[in-house]
Amino acid sequence: MSIEKPAITSFQPPVRTLMGPGPSDVPPRVLSALARPTVGHLDPAFVGMMDEVKTLLRYAFQTRNELTFPVSGPGSLGMETCFVNLVTPGDKVIVCVNGVFGQRMAENVRRIGGVPVIVEDAWGEPVDPAKVEAAFAANPDAQLFAFVHAETSTGALSDAATLAAIARRHGALTIMDCVTSLGGVPVLLDEWGIDAAYSGSQKCLSCTPGLSPVSFSEAAVARIKARKTPCPSWFQDLGLVLGYWSGAKRTYHHTAPVNPLYGLHEALVILAEEGLEASWQRHRDNHLRLRAGLEAMGMSFVVREDARLPQLNTVWVPEGVDEAAARVRLLNEFDLEIGAGLGVLAGKVWRIGLMGHSSRPANIALCLAALEAVIRR
């Protein structure tokens, strides 16, 4: 053997408080669910649990959509699953871009051979419905519309009900990114008429990263069934995946991440026990607590008040403070993670997450005290 045995021992991660843009703190109940015995991914006990996960996700998404399940992969794979199944080469898609994740949606459309029509808003602004209306008027042949509900790169929340209603009036199906919104603010797929939605396990659901809940309306399923060309991704082809996630007899498609799905199940049970309305209210209350403390320290928010995400607080870094050095100190001295700015906001802002289990008064007290200490120095 030419490669020496490495002298590496078990990995022991530090215990951090996660107040960045995700992942959020994972509660002990979810961590212990992950450690339960692994069973076969076609074991009847596991299949029963998969059905419960779908039921719990329908509650979280507020939908009766049959096609609701977690994709085995991070939010980015949920995003791709929506686009790769719904968009065929040459399709025009109206895509709203007001931050990093809208840009990624447009890139998905391009790579599939679709034609993105970009509706642009400034970073930190919500999507402007008037611009969307104008884009449909100029592109009556657009059959798909995509936007990010909660833009994690800026902390802006867009008006999903109004945007989806515009798309419906123009005969288009709506794809919504709710990676950061699900569980933290209202996400009402059926009421708003959203046709395809994807989320992530690691934000307000407070599960470990790596799973992406998705949901598709009947109209979206009909569009997928009417495709003339096969979905270009074998792994994400919903027609194939469904043999595994639904029906009386489950067939092998891929080996599901068994233990991570135990974790998601537990996280969704915790959400159902708390209740969606109570969870939304807790996120709102804790945002107001954090906001009072940050403003008392002289910090101001990037996003205007009526479009602010309670679970992601983006503030301008105070003048004279080295933003990257401050984050390093928070991590080293307080075991506290907050997020940096992305793209045009890089170096200028902090993104402070209050997502899921991280949205607690104790975390807020730690964050404010630690920031105060670091800024004063």
Ligand SMILES: Cc1ncc(COP(=O)(O)O)c(C=O)c1O
């Ligand atoms: C709004 C939004 N969309 C998509 C993603 C991608 O999710 P993931 O990092 O799990 O692939 C993220 C991740 O932060 C996000 O915030």
